[in-house]
Amino acid sequence: MSPALQGLITILIGVGGCLGYFYFSNQLLDKVIFPGKGPNAGRNINRANQVRPWLFLLPAMLFLSLYLLYPVVETLRLSLTDRDAGGAFVGLTNYQNMFGEEKFWEAMRNNMLWLFVVPAASTAFGLLAAQLTDRIKWGAIAKSLIFMPMAISFVGASVIFRLIYVARPTDQAQIGVLNALWLQFEGGAGSFLVLKVLPAIVLLSFAAMVAYVGYILLKPFLGRGASYSTFGSVLRVAGLAGAGYLVVTSLWQVVEIFTTQLSYGEPQQWLTIPFYNNFFLMIVLIWIQTGFAMVILSAALRGIPEETVEAAIVDGANPFEVFFQVKVPQIMGTIVVVWTTITLVVLKIFDIVFAMTNGQWETQVLANYMFDKLFRANDWGVGSASAIVIMLLVSPILVWNVYNARKEMR
Amino acid sequence: MDNIAGTKSSLTWAVHLATLALVLLWVFPTLGLFISSFRTVDQINTSGWWASMTASEQSEVLRTANPEEMRVADGDMFVVSGNLFEEGSEKVISTWGTSSLNISAYEAGDTADMGDDGTLTVQEDGSYVWRGTDEQISGRGERVFVTAKAPPEFTLANYEQVLLSGDSTDSMAKAFFNTLTVTIPATIIPIVVAAFAAYALAWMDFPGRALLIAMVVGLLVVPLQLALIPLLRLHLGIGIGKGYLGVWLAHTAxxxxxxIYLLRNYMVGLPRDIIENARVDGATDFQIFTKIILPLSFPALASFAIxxxxxxxxxxxxxKVFLIDASGDTTVMTNQIVELLGTRGGNWExxxxxAFVSIAVPLVVxxxxxxxxxxxxxxxxxx
Incomplete structure (x- = not known):
């Protein structure tokens, strides 16, 4: 049977089966089990109405428990067993093996790097794009063009960016944009300005921004008698640690920029330069996720009461002050939502790394490490253990989301 | 909001320019792929796609007509004349040569003295005159190395190769239909299953409802990586194996x-009056759902469907995990492209x-x- 026909039949069975199930189970409930007639009509109708929600929920619950809940438990179990030993319980051996592997720590490091850079950059670009496009007539068109990469698959995007990064021997014409640009630099004053001074300025301003955020986080601790929750404090301390790390790293990078010798005039294999190649991969995801951030943030910006902006302008605030001190604080909640949503995508990132480098040249990430273990090394124990690590990284966001959803429902 | 306080912001121009820069930056990568897909192999290899709108310079080795057949007597000399390029070519020669050691020895219009081989004149448009004695004009046609500017040229040949050729390594046609076969049931079935559950969570009262909603919110973020091995084992265990059924079930779940989350949020916002009126009029939950809720929820259904x-x-x-088996018959486009990256890494056309074939449909949608x-x-x- 041809797959297309099979697909058609599946749609019919799936949709027809669902509708039929709901219709007939309702009929069965109302007519046979608890008939709404006779001596006990009232009681029966009540009973039927108590059962009915579960009829409506049953197929979805089956799917969710079999395909999402059961695997969480089963993966946890598998991570404690050894497949070669016939599934014997081996305790934490798999985790020990995994923690002993350099490739795992490389994946962890890279994932952390992704975790800082991608959500931050996507949110920042998204905020910029939202603020810019909301103020002009052709904003709608601009938005849809920036939003467009959302529709492109990670694999498609990887091909697009490999075309940008492609390098060819020196004597041939460069067909990758990045190398074509790179060859424009010959080491003169212009190159120094663009490749050394400019990145240094960008890094320094980034460090300053992070330091400022750190200062805001630190402020409540400096003030006397300020009240804050334990949970909030933990988040603040974590944020501070992250900010400190980022400031130190970026300052160190500034030093590095001025000390490294750049090989002008030679086409570069961008994806094979350790450490920096991570950023070339991240650009792909930033390119895709910026549109998402822009759409959500733009809606939030439009929801800001105009009076607050007007009042600020009347008080003599310049456009930058209006943006950073009036608008941004009001959409902080949305920024957090966007940030966490992108963080979730980042934690599960697989396709981009798989299609572009497959974890070579020190670009491994957790999801790809796991895929490697599962389907190349056939090591289900360590594979499951790394899946559990991903789950652990996701769970703070999971708790936070559930907490918020419950708060909202009350 | 520029004019709120009665002053026109001096930043307007900066905003326009910055937006334009941002949009160009974001469109540029896709545009590169799109344009490259219409260029010939030669063009892709000799110039970047951004140069495709202008003439590109190419070096070619061409040969004059065979003297044995084409030479014409001119006094006591013989002449072979013609055009190096095929008919209809719009290439323009800048320099040319007769030896591989110096391929740009002459300008267009120059006459080269080739000693034993007579003289050769090549014009800009490729027309040439080869003149010499009986002995000089003999043997094979003369080799000419030309450097010519080719005008912009676009072709559909790549699409023919990828879609119609049936070449097993390059062909996307089968993968395209496989992707379609995966996608359509996997989009429609979850909608039906979720709509009923969302209705129950939104409009029916029962103990444990809040807990179930919290569970759905929690499951929203569970990484599907966790599901891979247990489900694959399950599928292999109950005999579904790797195939369409497995991938449909997995995608549905x-x-x-x-x-459920999207539809419930939407359904909760529907006006309570309509539903209560229908209840009073004796409609069952099933009827309320199919006749009222479902049509009213169209926007949310459409959102999720997309x-x-x-x-x-x-x-x-x-x-990769649930569908594609060793035979590769059920490959989907994303997988096909990853494989092409391995086997055809340098063949950008x-x-x-x-890649463009695979992203075209999502872009349209x-x-x-x-x-x-x-x-x-x-x-x-x-x-």
């Missing part, structure tokens, strides 16, 4: 949390075209249904 469509169409991981996509995103994440 992975899409359900978002579907999400699920884009997600299943663009998916690589689920297909094939890669670009294949995206531009046609953008309104619903945006609405769904806002409902799904702004709290």
């Amino acid at each position: 992975f899409g359900l949390p978002l579907a 999400f699920q469509f884009l997600w299943t169409w663009n998916d690589l991981l689920v297909a 094939i890669l670009a075209t294949a 995206f531009f046609a249904m953008q309104k619903y996509l945006v609405r769904g995103m806002l409902a799904g994440s702004v709290k």
Whole structure:
């Protein structure tokens, strides 16, 4: 049977089966089990109405428990067993093996790097794009063009960016944009300005921004008698640690920029330069996720009461002050939502790394490490253990989301 | 909001320019792929796609006509004349030569004295005159190395190769239909299953409802990586194995949390009066659901459908684990492209075209249904 026909039949069975199930189970409930007639009509109708929600929920619950809940438990179990030993319980051996592997720590490091850079950059670009496009007539068109990469698959995007990064021997014409640009630099004053001074300025301003955020986080601790929750404090301390790390790293990078010798005039294999190649991969995801951030943030910006902006302008605030001190604080909640949503995508990132480098040249990430273990090394124990690590990284966001959803429902 | 306080912001121009720069930066990568997919192999290899609108310079080795057949007597000399290029060519020669050691020895219009081989004059448009004695004009045609500017040229040959050739390594046609076969049931079935559950969670009162909603919110973020091995084992264990059925089931399940969440949020916002009036008039829950809720929820259904469509169409991981077996008959486009990256890493005309074929459908859906996509995103994440 041809797959297309099979697909058609599946749609019919799936949709027809669902509708039929709901219709007939309702009929069965109302007519046979608890008939709404006779001596006990009232009681029966009540009973039927108590059962009915579960009829409506049953197929979805089956799917969710079999395909999402059961695997969480089963993966946890598998991570404690050894497949070669016939599934014997081996305790934490798999985790020990995994923690002993350099490739795992490389994946962890890279994932952390992704975790800082991608959500931050996507949110920042998204905020910029939202603020810019909301103020002009052709904003709608601009938005849809920036939003467009959302529709492109990670694999498609990887091909697009490999075309940008492609390098060819020196004597041939460069067909990758990045190398074509790179060859424009010959080491003169212009190159120094663009490749050394400019990145240094960008890094320094980034460090300053992070330091400022750190200062805001630190402020409540400096003030006397300020009240804050334990949970909030933990988040603040974590944020501070992250900010400190980022400031130190970026300052160190500034030093590095001025000390490294750049090989002008030679086409570069961008994806094979350790450490920096991570950023070339991240650009792909930033390119895709910026549109998402822009759409959500733009809606939030439009929801800001105009009076607050007007009042600020009347008080003599310049456009930058209006943006950073009036608008941004009001959409902080949305920024957090966007940030966490992108963080979730980042934690599960697989396709981009798989299609572009497959974890070579020190670009491994957790999801790809796991895929490697599962389907190349056939090591289900360590594979499951790394899946559990991903789950652990996701769970703070999971708790936070559930907490918020419950708060909202009350 | 520029004019709120009565002053026109001096930043307007900067805003226009910055937006334009940002848009160009974001469109540029896709544009590169799109244009490359219409260029010939030679063009892709000799110049960057950004130069495709201008003439590109190419070096070629060409040969004059065979003297044995084509030479014409001219006094006591013989002449072979003609055009180096095929008819209709719009190439313009800048320099040329007769030896591989110096391929740009002469300008267009110059006459080269080739000693034993007579003299050769080549014009800009490729027309040449080769003149010499009986002995000089003999043997094979003379080799000419030309450097010519070719005008911009676009071709559909890449698409023919990728879609119609049936070449097993390059062909995307089969993968295209496989992707379609995966996508459509995997988009429609979760909608039906989720709609009923969402209705129960939104409009029916029963103990444990809040807990179930919290569970759905929690499951929204569970990484599907966790599901891979247990489910693969399950599928292999109960005899589904690797195949379409497995991938449909998996996609349905992975899409359900978002579907239930989106639809419930939307249904809760529907006016209570309508539903209560219908109840008073004696409608059953099943009737309320099919006759009232479902039609009214169309925007939310459309939002989810687009999400699920884009997600299943663009998916690589689920297909790789649950669908694609060793035979490779059920490969999907994303997987096919990854394989092309391995086997055809340097053949950009094939890669670009294949990639564009795979992103064309999502792009069309995206531009046609953008309104619903945006609405769904806002409902799904702004709290």
